[in-house]
Amino acid sequence: MTKTRLRAVLQWALGVWFVLVILAAFFYAPSASGFKGESARIVFFHVPQAWVAVLAFCVNLVASLRYLRTRNPIDDARAAAAARLGLVFSLLATVTGSLFANVMWNSFWNWDPREVSIVILLLIYAAYFALREAIPDEERRGSLSAAYAVLAFVTMPFLVFVVPRIYWSLHPDTIIGATGQLKLQMESRMLQVLLGSLVGFTGLFSWLYTLEVRLARARLARRGREEV
Amino acid sequence: MRASTLLSESLAVLGKELTAELRSRVALNAVGLFGLTTLIAVAYQIGPYRIQEQDRPHLLAALLWVILFFAATSGLSRVFVKEEDAHTAKTLRLAARPLAVFAGKFLFNLILLAALYAFIVPLYCALMGYAVQGVASLALLLACGAVALSATSTMVAAIISRASGSTTLFAILSVPLVLPLLVMLIQGTRAAAGSTTIAAVLPALQGVVSLGGATLVISVYLFPVVWHD
Numbered sequence: 001m002t003k004t005r006l007r008a009v010l011q012w013a014l015g016v017w018f019v020l021v022i023l024a025a026f027f028y029a030p031s032a033s034g035f036k037g038e039s040a041r042i043v044f045f046h047v048p049q050a051w052v053a054v055l056a057f058c059v060n061l062v063a064s065l066r067y068l069r070t071r072n073p074i075d076d077a078r079a080a081a082a083a084r085l086g087l088v089f090s091l092l093a094t095v096t097g098s099l100f101a102n103v104m105w106n107s108f109w110n111w112d113p114r115e116v117s118i119v120i121l122l123l124i125y126a127a128y129f130a131l132r133e134a135i136p137d138e139e140r141r142g143s144l145s146a147a148y149a150v151l152a153f154v155t156m157p158f159l160v161f162v163v164p165r166i167y168w169s170l171h172p173d174t175i176i177g178a179t180g181q182l183k184l185q186m187e188s189r190m191l192q193v194l195l196g197s198l199v200g201f202t203g204l205f206s207w208l209y210t211l212e213v214r215l216a217r218a219r220l221a222r223r224g225r226e227e228v
Numbered sequence: 229m230r231a232s233t234l235l236s237e238s239l240a241v242l243g244k245e246l247t248a249e250l251r252s253r254v255a256l257n258a259v260g261l262f263g264l265t266t267l268i269a270v271a272y273q274i275g276p277y278r279i280q281e282q283d284r285p286h287l288l289a290a291l292l293w294v295i296l297f298f299a300a301t302s303g304l305s306r307v308f309v310k311e312e313d314a315h316t317a318k319t320l321r322l323a324a325r326p327l328a329v330f331a332g333k334f335l336f337n338l339i340l341l342a343a344l345y346a347f348i349v350p351l352y353c354a355l356m357g358y359a360v361q362g363v364a365s366l367a368l369l370l371a372c373g374a375v376a377l378s379a380t381s382t383m384v385a386a387i388i389s390r391a392s393g394s395t396t397l398f399a400i401l402s403v404p405l406v407l408p409l410l411v412m413l414i415q416g417t418r419a420a421a422g423s424t425t426i427a428a429v430l431p432a433l434q435g436v437v438s439l440g441g442a443t444l445v446i447s448v449y450l451f452p453v454v455w456h457d
Contacts, residue, residue: 068453116411123404130400134391143457144387147450148401151383154442158408158435 014203021197029193039103042096044193048201049093053121054160055205056086060128061153064146076142077216079149080132085208087125089201094118117159124152234331237324241332245307246339254310255303255340263299263348267355270295276357288358289417293410296348297377303340304381305398307333308389317389326452330382334447337378337385345370358421365420365429372433373413376440380405383447386454405443412436 025044032040063079066072097115098108109115131148135141186194232240249255270291279287311317320329349370352358360366381402388397416432423429 116407120404120407123407127401127404131387131391131397134397140390140457143453144390147383147454148387150450151380151443151446152405154446155405155408155439158412158439 010203011207014200014207017196017200017203021193021200024193024196029190030187032187032190036103039100042100043190044197046093046096046100047194048197049089049096050118051198052201052205053086053090053093053118054156055202056082056089056209057121057153057156059209060086060149064149067142067146068150071139071142073138073142073220074213074217076138076146077220078213079146081209081212081216083125083128083149084212085205087122087129089205090118090122090125094122120159121156124155128152234325234328237328238331238335241320241324241329242335245332245336248310249336249340255306256343258306259299259303259340259344260347262302263295263344264351266295266299267348267352271352271355274356276355285418285421288356289414289421291356292349292352292358292417293414295352296344297406297410299344299348300341300377300381301399301402303344304337304378305385305388305395305402307337307382308385309395312389321455326455327448329455330386330448330451333385334378334382334444337382338374341374341378345374360421362420362422362424362426362428365423365426366417368426369413369416369420369429369433369436372436372440373409376409376436376443377406379440379444379447380409383443383450383454386451390454390457409436409439412439 021044025041029041029044031038032043059082060079063075063082067075067079094115097118101110101112101115102108128145128148132141132145135144274291308317311320324332349366353360384398384402384405388401391397412432412435416429416436419428419432426433
């Protein structure tokens with residue numbers, strides 16, 4: 001099978017997977033107790049979005065470290081692509097979390113530590129692009145934004161794990177509990193849908209990321225030809 | 229000729245920074261006046277009596293760190309920008325190894341922060357009627373907070389000095405990085421104000437020390453890349 005054909009098959013498979021996840025989220029998974037109405041079903045979309053935002057941050061870190069070692073422009077493009085997608089997914093996680101907060105607590109924003117954490121993550125991504133915009137020289141842009149990305153990554157464990165545990169939080173229990181133990185107290189069908197959605201969103205991220213990197217590669221190749 | 233060590237080079241950079249600062253007093257004036265102006269505005273508008281008793285621990289701790297952080301921001305960003313503006317960065321690159329430059333600038337920022345804290349914190353406590361039970365805990369928290377803030381600010385200052393629009397970029401880049409630190413410092417200050425034991429501030433202190441330590445180690449690793457680029 002050619003690469004193009006394989007890509008087309010995977011794209012269709014991803015589309016079908018998402019249709020199944022959406023149907024399962026509304027018709028297969030049971031209602032969760034302790035939540036208003038059907039609001040808990042947002043977990044099947046909100047959690048994977050937050051997961052992808054963090055995953056994008058990790059990919060951004062790896063690409064940034066590679067760029068600092070190799071100085072290959074494609075690694076800088078990879079880091080920027082991951083950050084761009086991370087920005088989009090953290091925005092989506094903020095919006096879906098806010099919708100859930102409005103249903104549960106009658107307010108779109110409650111200054112909950114987890115809400116603040118995701119907003120800080122958004123600010124870091126925004127700052128990363130502000131820095132890139134401010135540096136006209138490509139090589140310097142690559143190295144300085146890579147350095148900033150690595151520095152910013154240090155704060156992520158504190159945002160995700162430390163700050164929400166210092167302050168009292170309205171946010172429902174996360175998979176890793178406050179005492180550090182693994183908590184998977186979810187009805188098995190709900191867990192299946194959540195895991196399915198996590199796989200789907202990770203696939204969506206991989207597809208969009210690959211598209212961005214291919215586009216960047218094509219741009220670099222065209223510029224290389226123009227310079228020759 | 230005696231070979232220079234990392235320590236002697238770092239101290240030489242620190243000495244140069246202090247001499248230049250004592251000559252011009254730009255950063256000292258900026259930080260001191262910014263802190264004083266903000267403190268007066270806060271004390272005049274809010275003062276010790278306009279906050280409800282139950283809100284005092286939260287609000288007074290948060291206001292103290294807002295004043296300290298934004299006052300510090302006005303001076304900490306200058307350490308590398310001034311080298312680029314005065315066209316002395318190239319000479320400094322030749323004169324000292326990157327780690328010595330980072331250490332010297334980091335120590336200078338630390339001294340600047342210590343001076344700001346020594347000036348603003350007692351004034352704040354007096355003007356806002358902020359009675360701190362755990363003075364030793366607060367001092368420890370301020371010291372650890374200064375190290376963490378200085379490490380982040382020195383690294384961000386190095387990054388922005390190589391980009392255009394430096395002054396505005398400093399706030400944009402440093403605020404998201406410093407926010408988790410500020411959250412922990414505010415939490416720790418609140419605990420220190422209400423208790424004489426160090427144990428009360430320990431959770432926040434652990435967070436501040438870990439974040440500060442991690443930032444410092446990463447900065448030491450990254451600085452040569454930024455400096456020599």
